[in-house]
Amino acid sequence: MSEKVLMKGNDVIAEACIRAGCLHYFGYPITPQTEISHYLAKRLPELGGTFLQAESEIAAINMVYGASAVGARVMTSSSSPGISLKQEGFSYIAGAELPAVVIDVVRCGPGLGGILPGQCDYFQVTKGGGHGDYRNIVLAPNSVQELYELTVESFNLADKYRMLCMVMADGSMGQMMEAVQFKDKEDITVYDKPWATNGMGNRGHSNFITSVNVNPDELEKTNLRLQAKYRLVEKNEIRYEEINCENADIIVVSYGTTSRIIKNVIKKAKKIGINVGLFRPITLWPYPxxxxxxxxxxxxxxxxxxxxxxxxxxxxRLAVNGKSNCYFYGRMGGHIPAQQELLDEIIRILKKEDK
Amino acid sequence: MAKERLHPKSIQDKVWHYCPGCSHGIVHRIIGEVIDELNIQKSVIGIASVGCSYNNYEYFNFDVIQAAHGRAPAVATGVKRVLPNNVVFTYQGDGDLAAIGTAEIIHVAARGERLTTIFINNAIYGMTSGQMAPTTLPEQITKTTPVGRNTDYHGFPIRISEMLALQEGTAFVERVSTHDVKHIIKAKKAIKKAFMVQQAGLGFSLVEVLSTCPTNWGLTPLESQEWIKDHMIPYYGIGNLKGKDIKV
Structure with missing residues (x-):
């Protein structure tokens, strides 16, 4: 392992992209993730790769589609309103079974919303957003170190399952500086891509990449194959972290930036005799x-x-299935809850439950 | 002496799904012949779009990627940036290229992507059964202009090839027609040159092909060819718009 260095989250995402062997990036500027582009605009051409600023998020995701179709590791990044625009492309990538990595540094919505941190893209990244029965793998890091590791990992997952893998990092993950320790050698799996449309060469037959099939039997078969793949991902790839969940009075479920605050709330609560647990999903899809x-x-x-x-x-609620009460606490607009604010909420809930 | 009927290697031996009298078959055949003549079957990558030719990979015998509506130029950009030595072309209709995909086509031209676009202009939406296209002529009757395209209400046809020719990154633009053998031969020359301009790395190249849609025009195949001659050519004009003097 190399020495620890202090780096900004967005820069680490960009560095992880290069370390994962991804030399092609297509994107459109949007706050709060633009530093990813700045970093890659400088580095990728030096490495003989592509950095291309597209005319729109829609164009960028379709450039990703093309680059992936010919077998390249490829990435785009954006933030909430830009992710909305890319949703059409996500659906096509799913239908055509192409591997690709998309980073979403989430801000606030709806509409143009605001540029401060948010997690309001949860629905659009985990429940589709585009049309059709498809899924994307979604990873949710909560530190700059994890941003690095999960971004590298996302390329392996995308290639392994021939599907889109997203990293959902809220704005504070992208903007914060933190110590990160890079590996001397990355754990990169190279997958054969005999399906790639990279020119017939001496293959002896032509390949095509498509998401369309007007034959109902064949289209249903394609959908069943996709669903079987998603079940396999659910079986193999679920990740989560549990802290102090055994003997907890209450379990806080949280991911990304907010899950970091809970770690401190656990300590504060212990001092007043309350046992708080943290359950942190790392894969938002498949959900644990x-x-x-x-x-x-x-x-x-x-x-x-x-x-x-x-x-x-x-x-x-789906996980708990009515067996316990589920409460919610959230902020929207860019504010991040303070430790005491959350502890007060926990005390209020436990008082209510104890009645 | 009986002449052998040569079938291009780059075209699969299948029956088209296209309607009788439709120009797609002619243009596919031209592309297949040009790819054979340039000996690029093993390296060429085509991008299919959305429209009647959405599944042209069923007919082409080389690698093809099917793209979302209007996005073929962006997909082609992704391909070409990864594989700069392969010949890459998009095959797009007028709705795909001149309505929903206007931004993408303008920007590949502006960037001077080394790509070729074959633009099928039949002045109507074929696949969705005959609605107004951005290239529908004034007074032309379609399902969404039932009393004819009224330019006061529906606006004017878009001469997108002229717009694209203005971009500095564009090296070659020509508008051709498929209404008779003489023009089909000219169309083939233009398409071959467009591919060669790309091979020479000179910039973006595009051939707009004035094409028939007998089914949605409500005309016979023969009447459709006359309609190109009598209505489309007088409105749009045919000939070179940029790069006439390029020697490749």
């Missing part, structure tokens, strides 16, 4: 329903803390 459900008989309540009006709480 079963792991979360295991706690339903042991705690008084669950509290979902998000930088949104309550989006992930729907998955918390």
């Amino acid at each position: 329903y079963e792991a979360l459900a295991k706690h339903t008989d042991k705690v008084k309540a669950f509290l979902s803390v998000e930088l949104s009006a309550g989006q992930m709480i729907e998955d918390v």
Whole structure:
């Protein structure tokens, strides 16, 4: 391992992209993720790769589609309104079964919203957004170190399953500076891509990449194959972290920036005799329903803390399945809840539950 | 002496799904012949779009990527930037290129992407059964202009090839027609030159092909060819718009 260095989250995403062997990036500027472009605009051409500023987010995701179709590791990054625009492309990438990596440094919405941190893209990144029955793998780091590791990993996952892998990092993840330790050698898996449309060469037959099939039997077969792949991802790739969940009075479910605050709330709560647990999904899709459900008989309540009006709480409720009460606390607009603010909320909930 | 009917290697031996009298078959055949003549079957990559030719990979015998509506130029950009030595072309209709995909086509031209676009202009939306296209002529009747395109209300046809020719990154633009053999031969020359301009790395190249849509025009195949001659050519004009003097 190399020495620890102090770096900004967005710069680390860009560095991780290069370290993962991705030499092609297409994007459109949007705050708060633009530093990714600045870094790659300088580095990728030096490495013989492509940095291209597209005319729109729509064009950028379709450039990604083209680069992936010919077998390249490729990435784009954006923030909430830009991700909305890319959704059409996500659906086509899913339909054509192309590997690609998309980074979403989430800000606030709806509409143009604001440039401060948010987690209000949870619905649009985990539940589709584009048309059709498809899924994207979504990873949610909560430190700059994890931003690095999960961004590298996202390329392996995308290639392994031939699907889109997203890293959902809220604005503070992208903008914060933190120590990061890069590996001397990355764990990169190289996958054969016999399906790539990179010119027939001596293959002996032509390849084509498509998401369309007007034959109902064949289209249904394609959909069934996609669904089988998604079930496999659910079986293999669920990741989460649990802190102090055994013997907890209440489990806070939180990811990204807000989950960091909970770690300190746990310590504060202990001092006043309250046992708070943190359940942190690292994969937002596939969601760790079963792991979360295991706690339903042991705690008084669950509290979902998000930088949104309550989006992930729907998955918390699905996991808990009515067996415990689920509460929500969120901020929208760019404010991040303070430790005391969350502790007060926990105390209020436990008082209510104890009645 | 009986002449052998030569079938291009770059075209699969299948029956088209296109309607009788439609120009797609002619243009596909031209592309196949040009790819054979340039000996690029093993390296060429085509981008199909959305419209009646959405599945032209069923007919072309080389690698093809199907793109979202209007986005073929962006997809082609991604391909070409990764594989700069492969010949890459998009095959797009008038709705795809001149309505929903206007931004993408203008920007590949402005960037001077080494790409070729074959632009099928039949003045109507074929696949969705005959609505107004951005290239529908004034007074032309379509399903969404049932009493004819009224320029006061629906606006004017877009001469997008002229717009694209203005971009500094564009090296070659020509508008051709498929209404008779003489013009089909000219169309083939233009398409071959467009590919060669790309191979020479000179910039973006585009050939607009004035094409028939007998089914949605409500005309016979023969009447459709006359309609190109009598209505489309007088409005749009045919000939070179940029790069006439390029020697490749």
